[in-house]
Structure formats: structure tokens, C-alpha cells
Amino acid sequence: MRIxxxxxxxxxxxxxxxxxxxxxxxxxxxxxxxxxxxxxxxVIPGGESTxxxxxxxxxxxxxxxxxxxxxxLPTFGTCAGLILLAKRIEGDDIVHLGTMDIVAKRNAYxxxxxxxxxxxxxxxxxxxxxxxxxxxxxxxxGDKAEVLATCDGRIVAARQDNQLVTAFHPExxxxxxxxxxxxxxxxx
Amino acid sequence: xxxxxxxxxxxxxxMLKGGVIMDVTTxxxxxxxxxxxxxxxxALERIPADIRAAGGVARMSDPKMIKGxxxxxxxxxxxxxxxxxxxxxxxxxxxxxxxxDESEVLSPADDKYHIDKTQFDVPFVxxxxxxxxxxxxxxxxxxxxxTRGEPGTGDVVQAVRHMRMMQSQIRRLSSMSKDELYQAAKxxxxxxxxxxxxxxxxxxxxxxxAAGGVAxxxxxxxxxQLGAEGVFVGSGIFKSGNPEKRAAAxxxxxxxxxxxxMLAELSEDLGEAMVGINEQEIALLMAERGK
Numbered sequence: 422m423r424i425x426x427x428x429x430x431x432x433x434x435x436x437x438x439x440x441x442x443x444x445x446x447x448x449x450x451x452x453x454x455x456x457x458x459x460x461x462x463x464v465i466p467g468g469e470s471t472x473x474x475x476x477x478x479x480x481x482x483x484x485x486x487x488x489x490x491x492x493x494l495p496t497f498g499t500c501a502g503l504i505l506l507a508k509r510i511e512g513d514d515i516v517h518l519g520t521m522d523i524v525a526k527r528n529a530y531x532x533x534x535x536x537x538x539x540x541x542x543x544x545x546x547x548x549x550x551x552x553x554x555x556x557x558x559x560x561x562x563g564d565k566a567e568v569l570a571t572c573d574g575r576i577v578a579a580r581q582d583n584q585l586v587t588a589f590h591p592e593x594x595x596x597x598x599x600x601x602x603x604x605x606x607x608x609x
Numbered sequence: 610x611x612x613x614x615x616x617x618x619x620x621x622x623x624m625l626k627g628g629v630i631m632d633v634t635t636x637x638x639x640x641x642x643x644x645x646x647x648x649x650x651x652a653l654e655r656i657p658a659d660i661r662a663a664g665g666v667a668r669m670s671d672p673k674m675i676k677g678x679x680x681x682x683x684x685x686x687x688x689x690x691x692x693x694x695x696x697x698x699x700x701x702x703x704x705x706x707x708x709x710d711e712s713e714v715l716s717p718a719d720d721k722y723h724i725d726k727t728q729f730d731v732p733f734v735x736x737x738x739x740x741x742x743x744x745x746x747x748x749x750x751x752x753x754x755x756t757r758g759e760p761g762t763g764d765v766v767q768a769v770r771h772m773r774m775m776q777s778q779i780r781r782l783s784s785m786s787k788d789e790l791y792q793a794a795k796x797x798x799x800x801x802x803x804x805x806x807x808x809x810x811x812x813x814x815x816x817x818x819a820a821g822g823v824a825x826x827x828x829x830x831x832x833x834q835l836g837a838e839g840v841f842v843g844s845g846i847f848k849s850g851n852p853e854k855r856a857a858a859x860x861x862x863x864x865x866x867x868x869x870x871m872l873a874e875l876s877e878d879l880g881e882a883m884v885g886i887n888e889q890e891i892a893l894l895m896a897e898r899g900k
Contacts, residue, residue, distance in 0.1 A: 538616075
């Protein structure tokens with residue numbers, strides 16, 4: 422399976438390592454020409470959503486990525502990736518890809534002192550470690566999106582058909598189950 | 610600081626990778642930096658070039674000024690404290706700064722000891738000229754490393770020297786046998802465990818950025834190709850003719866640091882770069898502060 426990893430900024434190397442460990446072939450997406458390569462799925466990593474959103478626009482990639490997701494490309498967004506995919510960002514007029522029917526709240530747990538680790542159940546997988554770094558959460562999911570995990574009453578993972586998002590960073594832990602879920606259940 | 614908190618702090622630096630951290634002195638500049646694609650901003654009263662010009666003792670910035678910048682942007686905000694000045698660091702932690710830079714750009718407060726960073730919950734970034742310095746700072750609790758460069762000069766020569774030195778020392782460790790590694794740990798004055806990590810992984814256990822003298826997209830691309838995981842740009846942006854354009858060009862250069870054609874386009878028509886001073890022309894080498 423070939424997975425393209427958006428490598429404009431942020432923690433893309435960790436996704437690459439985890440997915441190659443699971444047997445996928447990975448490559449980095451840094452420019453429009455990288456989007457023409459064949460892929461079975463795409464990862465939008467953690468980092469700063471303002472930076473990635475700006476680079477997607479400046480490098481003329483936003484519309485193409487959006488179209489590929491709308492056409493059904495399996496896509497996994499973590500943290501900033503979740504914010505980029507959200508249809509609306511609370512308290513902000515900007516929408517980046519906007520392909521997923523969720524409302525995201527940025528820096529929802531405050532500054533770095535609010536970053537934390539926990540262990541919570543993930544639908545269909547069981548308890549998994551979750552690392553939240555200046556993380557967002559999902560304020561609300563539309564009808565088409567399914568909640569996959571919550572943490573203290575907040576939605577922190579969801580799926581809508583070909584799109585999977587987590588507010589936390591499974592790529593920063595040694596637990597590969599969410600990436601396996603993406604490859605086996607979303608990309609299949 | 611718990612082990613768990615240290616991991617979270619190292620992980621925040623992972624999120625900054627492939628990004629540009631920009632020095633800003635006002636909320637307006639912070640907004641320009643954020644809009645240009647900065648992954649974080651460094652809040653300080655005077656940029657290094659002005660600190661150098663003004664002379665005298667340079668201290669932590671006014672917390673009120675830092676708070677103004679925290680309110681202006683949604684990206685992480687960093688601030689500098691003097692080397693060894695743990696009380697300044699305590700103040701920065703109290704205003705919930707996202708990262709503290711224990712920085713040689715300010716006047717050192719302690720000529721012998723660095724801050725015991727393990728006593729803090731907020732993360733620290735520290736400068737290093739070589740592998741020994743980097744690992745000593747990490748053993749004191751630094752969650753991110755940057756080269757020391759020579760701030761406020763617009764001369765990239767020192768950042769290059771430090772990055773090359775670190776990378777070559779890392780490569781040397783990677784080729785050593787176990788008994789040689791024990792001696793290397795003694796020579797570098799650091800824990801064996803840290804030396805072993807570097808030898809095994811071929812990299813530092815924390816993120817390593819370039820800092821000091823980066824003034825153009827080409828400088829940023831140079832540092833990335835030499836192995837930096839991101840760059841700090843201090844005086845280079847707001848001391849130049851067109852800060853917005855230059856900042857955005859440096860951000861794109863860091864993402865596509867290997868695409869020479871794109872770098873050529875990014876380098877076009879940026880207006881005047883900061884004037885800069887050559888290393889030999891300066892009286893005060895800040896990179897020599899606190900080793």
C-alpha cells in the first residue's frame with residue numbers, strides 16, 4: 422500500500438516511520454507534482470495548522486488535495502491535520518480543506534502547560550495511549566461523522582467515510598493500532 | 610518535571626519541525642510572522658541586532674509585552690531568559706510561556722551554571738556549538754537544541770560551523786565500538802546513556818534547529834541541507850526591506866529546501882536584506898557565552 426504524507430511542516434517523519442513499520446510504502450508530499458503520484462491513502466500530520474494551511478495555498482495544492490479527498494482518497498489527519506480537514510474552526514473565519522463535517526476548537530487545552538498524556542478507549546480497538554500536544558478537540562460532529570473516541574466528554578477521534586481524524590498523536594507513541602486501523606479499515 | 614512532562618515537551622518541538630521560528634518585538638510583528646507562516650514566535654523587547662548595537666546588559670523582556678504577543682497569535686510563543694537566571698525562567702513559566710530559550714543573546718547571569726531545567730514544567734531550548742554542549746544541555750533538561758550562530762549579525766558562518774561540527778561528531782559516535790563510547794562520554798562530559806542514544810540513532814535525542822545569522826531563503830536551505838530540522842530567524846526578517854515577503858519566502862525555502870528551482874524563484878525580488886556584520890568585525894562574540 423502506498424501512503425503519501427503531507428510534509429510541508431510538522432511531525433511527518435514519525436508517521437513515515439510508523440507506517441513503514443506496518444509494511445506500507447510511504448513518500449513525502451511537498452509540492453503539487455507529488456500529488457500526481459499514485460497513492461492509496463494520505464496522512465496530514467501534526468504541526469501548526471496556520472503554517473500548513475498557508476503553504477497549501479501558497480504552493481497551489483489546496484484545491485487539488487480537497488478534490489482528492491472529496492473523490493474518496495482515504496485520509497488520516499492528526500492534531501493540525503484534524504483542524505485542516507474541519508468544515509469549521511471555532512472562533513475563526515478561516516477554513517482550510519473543510520472536507521469533514523466537524524467543528525474543531527484550536528488550542529482547546531490551552532498552552533504547552535496544558536499538554537497531557539492519557540489512556541482512553543477507541544471504538545473497535547480498545548484502550549490506547551493518547552498524547553495531546555497543544556491539542557484541539559472536536560466541538561461537534563455532523564450527521565455523517567462517527568465519534569470514535571472521547572476524553573473527559575470531549576470528542577477526540579472521529580471518522581467520516583474515507584476521513585479519519587484524531588486530536589491526539591498516535592504517531593508519537595509505540596502503539597500502532599490507530600495506524601493499523603487506518604490501513605486496514607479506511608484504506609482497504 | 611516528571612519524565613512524562615519531559616516527553617510532552619520534547620514532542621512539542623517535534624511539532625515545530627520543518628518550520629521557522631521568528632523573533633518579534635510587538636504584537637503587530639507577531640501577527641505578520643504568523644500570517645507569513647511562522648510555526649512559533651520568539652517574543653523579545655529588542656532583536657539581537659539592536660541588542661548588539663545598544664550594548665549594555667540585556668535581560669528578560671517585560672512580561673506585559675510578552676503577554677501582548679501571546680494574545681495576538683495562536684501559534685506557540687517563546688521567550689528568552691539569561692543563562693543561569695532561573696528566577697527569570699520562573700517568571701516566564703508563571704505567564705505560561707510555551708518554550709523558554711536560555712539564551713546567550715542576553716547577558717549571562719551565571720558564568721558557571723546553567724539553569725537546572727528539570728525543575729520546570731515548561732520546555733527549554735538551549736544553544737550549542739558542538740555535540741558536548743548539546744548533550745550537557747539535554748542532561749540539564751533541555752527539550753530542544755539550536756546552534757548558537759552569532760545572533761544579530763546576518764552572518765551565517767557560525768551556525769554553519771556549529772551544525773557541521775555537531776553532525777560530524779554524531780557520525781563519529783555512530784562508528785564507535787562500545788569501549789570507545791565509554792571514553793567518548795568522558796571526553797564530552799556527559800552520561801553514557803546519552804552518548805549511546807546518539808551512537809545508536811545517529812541523531813540527538815531532541816529536535817535540533819539552526820539559529821543565528823539566517824537572513825535569506827538560501828541561508829535557510831543551506832542549514833536544512835546541513836541537517837537542521839528547522840530554523841530560527843532573528844534579526845533577518847524585521848531588519849530587512851520587506852519583512853512579509855522575506856518571512857514567507859524563508860518559510861517556503863525550509864519546506865522545499867532541496868528544490869533548487871523553487872529556491873531561485875523564492876530568492877527573487879525580496880528587497881534589501883539586513884546589512885549584517887562579518888564575524889571578524891565584531892567585538893563581542895555572543896556564541897562564546899556559557900559553554
